[in-house]
Amino acid sequence: MKLTRRQETFIHRLLDLYRELDGPIHYSLLAERVGVSPFTAYDMLRLLEEKGLVTSEYRLDSDKPVVGRSEVVFRPTERTRQLFIELAGDADQGNWENVKSQILEKIREGGLHDDVLAEEIFARVPLDVPDVLRYCIEVMTIVILRLGKGAGRQVLAEHLPQIIEWKGTVTRSGLMLLGGFTLGLLANESNSDVEWNKLFLEHIRRYQSLVMDMEPRLCRRLGDSMKDVFAPIFKA
Structure with missing residues (x-):
């Protein structure tokens, strides 16, 4: 149709x-x-x-x-x-659940070499948000964990406060910029996995599409949740 x-x-x-x-x-x-x-x-x-x-x-x-x-x-x-x-990509929702399962398995096996941070970030993902917000938060959460402890994480920590207006009101443009910025960081990682990056490109595009269609109230709520979820990277 x-x-x-x-x-x-x-x-x-x-x-x-x-x-x-x-x-x-x-x-x-x-x-x-x-x-x-x-x-x-x-x-x-x-x-x-x-x-x-x-x-x-x-x-x-x-x-x-x-x-x-x-x-x-x-x-x-x-x-x-x-x-x-x-329309909304639920056809690949099972695919996304597989991605999360693989990440969690790596956490349990120590494959991310950052177990403490991973557990803290996942613990901060709010439970009482609409599915669309949870999906967006989880996409960015997985990206952070994929960056590991390398230069990409440091660059993100340095620029994140400006990208999503850490001390002000988060804007739609800031949330959109975050998607492209993190994808660029992943692509520049020396141990970058081409297949993983291709997969994340699909999900980050969906993330950006969802953010583009969000009403301002949901954008603000997503931004506030992002701030809380991302806070641990400044201590890592």
Whole structure:
């Protein structure tokens, strides 16, 4: 099915909200998440419903002053879930889980030669964040561990405060720059693994795509989480 980039964005946000709230979503909430007017969100949801990607239903709203008044809410269909697998890269989510498993195995075997730092960084990855933020944090976490204790780690520690505005508000551009900067560091490592770098290129591109589509509030939350997760490299 051919969708516009804007339609893809609405689908992504709807699925995020559906997972977070575990239930149907009112269009005004989706509008807030995407950053558009409620009218725009409603029209888009009706369009996606025509495509078979969204289904609507009515529920009683206890917050309304008129008792028994109903409101329309929306939920993604199974077809949407399958489409999201294609659009958002969940098709390679199993691949990403394999990457994490290999990294954790190396940590247990001492293969990263930095077990203490690895454990501390992974312990700092927050549990109470949406899947999209967790993925972005984990990608950058793995990159740091891949850098080992070499010059790349030192360069990152030196420039990280400027890249993500350590003492200020983290911006979308800073988070985007972080992806490209860390990938460049990996490529310059003397013991660089070509296959690993190729794999990380795919995930860093996805990271940058997700950051590009994030609303400002989520960007700030991601940036704050990054600061906490990355703090140990300044002591390493």
